[in-house]
Amino acid sequence: MTNTTSKDQLNSELLHRLQRLENHQNIQAVxxxxxxxxxxxxxxxxxxDCFTEDAVxxxxxxxxxxxxxxxxxxxxxxxxxxxxxxxAHYATNFKLDSVTDNxxxxxxxxxxxxxxxxxxxxxxxxxxHLDMQYEDGRWRMxxxxxxxxxxxxx
Amino acid sequence: MTNTTSKDQLNSELLHRLQRLENHQNIQAVxxxxxxxxxxxxxxxxxxDCFTEDAVxxxxxxxxxxxxxxxxxxxxxxxxxxxxxxxAHYATNFKLDSVTDNxxxxxxxxxxxxxxxxxxxxxxxxxxHLDMQYEDGRWRMxxxxxxxxxxxxx
Amino acid sequence: MTNTTSKDQLNSELLHRLQRLENHQNIQAVxxxxxxxxxxxxxxxxxxDCFTEDAVxxxxxxxxxxxxxxxxxxxxxxxxxxxxxxxAHYATNFKLDSVTDNxxxxxxxxxxxxxxxxxxxxxxxxxxHLDMQYEDGRWRMxxxxxxxxxxxxx
Numbered sequence: 001m002t003n004t005t006s007k008d009q010l011n012s013e014l015l016h017r018l019q020r021l022e023n024h025q026n027i028q029a030v031x032x033x034x035x036x037x038x039x040x041x042x043x044x045x046x047x048x049d050c051f052t053e054d055a056v057x058x059x060x061x062x063x064x065x066x067x068x069x070x071x072x073x074x075x076x077x078x079x080x081x082x083x084x085x086x087x088a089h090y091a092t093n094f095k096l097d098s099v100t101d102n103x104x105x106x107x108x109x110x111x112x113x114x115x116x117x118x119x120x121x122x123x124x125x126x127x128x129h130l131d132m133q134y135e136d137g138r139w140r141m142x143x144x145x146x147x148x149x150x151x152x153x154x
Numbered sequence: 155m156t157n158t159t160s161k162d163q164l165n166s167e168l169l170h171r172l173q174r175l176e177n178h179q180n181i182q183a184v185x186x187x188x189x190x191x192x193x194x195x196x197x198x199x200x201x202x203d204c205f206t207e208d209a210v211x212x213x214x215x216x217x218x219x220x221x222x223x224x225x226x227x228x229x230x231x232x233x234x235x236x237x238x239x240x241x242a243h244y245a246t247n248f249k250l251d252s253v254t255d256n257x258x259x260x261x262x263x264x265x266x267x268x269x270x271x272x273x274x275x276x277x278x279x280x281x282x283h284l285d286m287q288y289e290d291g292r293w294r295m296x297x298x299x300x301x302x303x304x305x306x307x308x
Numbered sequence: 309m310t311n312t313t314s315k316d317q318l319n320s321e322l323l324h325r326l327q328r329l330e331n332h333q334n335i336q337a338v339x340x341x342x343x344x345x346x347x348x349x350x351x352x353x354x355x356x357d358c359f360t361e362d363a364v365x366x367x368x369x370x371x372x373x374x375x376x377x378x379x380x381x382x383x384x385x386x387x388x389x390x391x392x393x394x395x396a397h398y399a400t401n402f403k404l405d406s407v408t409d410n411x412x413x414x415x416x417x418x419x420x421x422x423x424x425x426x427x428x429x430x431x432x433x434x435x436x437h438l439d440m441q442y443e444d445g446r447w448r449m450x451x452x453x454x455x456x457x458x459x460x461x462x
Contacts, residue, residue: 087303245401
């Protein structure tokens with residue numbers, strides 16, 4: 001009996017530790033999927049699929065508007081995709097600050113750059129502060145806040 | 155019996171989930187090992203050890219040649235190492251797109267820069283698309299395709 | 309009996325593989341925590357908490373002093389935090405070179421930049437070589453060596 005109990009405890013501990021590793025990987029994967037889609041510049045729905053329906057997208061830290069909800073995000077990213085010829089975003093320093101069964105908070109540094117159809121270069125050194133939600137079997141961003149780490153140019 | 159069966163199922167599930175995490179880490183490690191060796195600029199064989207014998211190295215996306223097989227790669231990297239005084243490559247946004255027992259596909263963003271012996275600076279904003287193969291107990295790149303995310307300079 | 313033994317072996321193998329994944333994640337997290345604190349520029353103790361009491365901080369590779377021990381590090385980072393208005397450090401290519409129960413060696417590429425109160429920009433392309441120590445339930449840096457991957461400017 002004691003042996004059975006200890007086996008169960010071990011399995012429970014193993015599952016808990018596995019879950020912790022998976023949470024880290026799966027939540028970071030949302031950031032990766034988002035930036036790959038943003039840089040591919042050809043599938044707005046792939047970008048939107050990284051957000052919850054009521055997501056708040058707050059880029060006020062770099063003088064962009066704050067948007068709420070997928071329709072507003074769809075308009076925004078459609079315009080962005082129409083106006084840019086190139087995008088390249090590099091995310092590092094991913095930190096999972098907290099996690100529950102269906103919510104999480106995390107941060108990541110991002111170098112973001114691009115070229116507009118007018119030939120202008122844009123370049124940002126950012127940190128994203130993200131709230132995540134688990135729904136329908138995957139994590140999505142419910143709140144996205146971009147903050148500038150370096151002074152904005154121009 | 156039911157209990158034994160469920161224990162076996164649990165162990166099988168644990169192993170599967172562990173394997174998924176290990177695949178991600180071990181396959182990403184090939185990219186890391188490759189870039190560390192490329193930036194160390196002192197051991198061509200350490201670079202080549204990240205590729206399969208028949209690897210295809212396709213950098214046509216940045217106007218480099220496409221090479222096939224280790225001898226061609228050895229010549230190429232020997233010339234690169236002879237011509238550069240500095241290298242710095244930064245990989246982010248690693249995504250494991252698919253994996254089987256002995257093959258995998260993945261992507262990663264890379265910022266690549268360097269300085270030639272003539273004092274010229276090179277700078278690339280890339281995404282690598284990689285095919286991986288598992289052989290002799292480790293993963294190696296069997297196909298390497300570099301694509302430019304930003305316009306090439308000069 | 310055979311069955312029990314094989315179950316124990318399986319559990320022991322699972323734990324070993326889990327530990328390997330956790331070591332990678334937990335040791336990389338020290339680098340992440342360090343850089344987040346360095347870039348936040350508001351909590352020197354959060355930076356120092358990433359180092360052991362007797363840590364050696366060797367930035368001679370970029371013409372900074374080599375410091376030993378937390379008091380010297382506290383002075384150094386207090387001065388840095390006083391002199392900078394912005395910091396942005398991006399770590400990639402993390403590699404865990406070796407690990408024991410309470411020590412580890414690892415490397416990571418870093419792009420480091422900042423702006424001084426005098427308005428000067430600083431920019432470094434580095435690789436950190438780190439010795440880690442496990443104590444009081446977490447990993448800390450006991451030796452930090454920064455090496456330049458690209459020529460230093462200015």
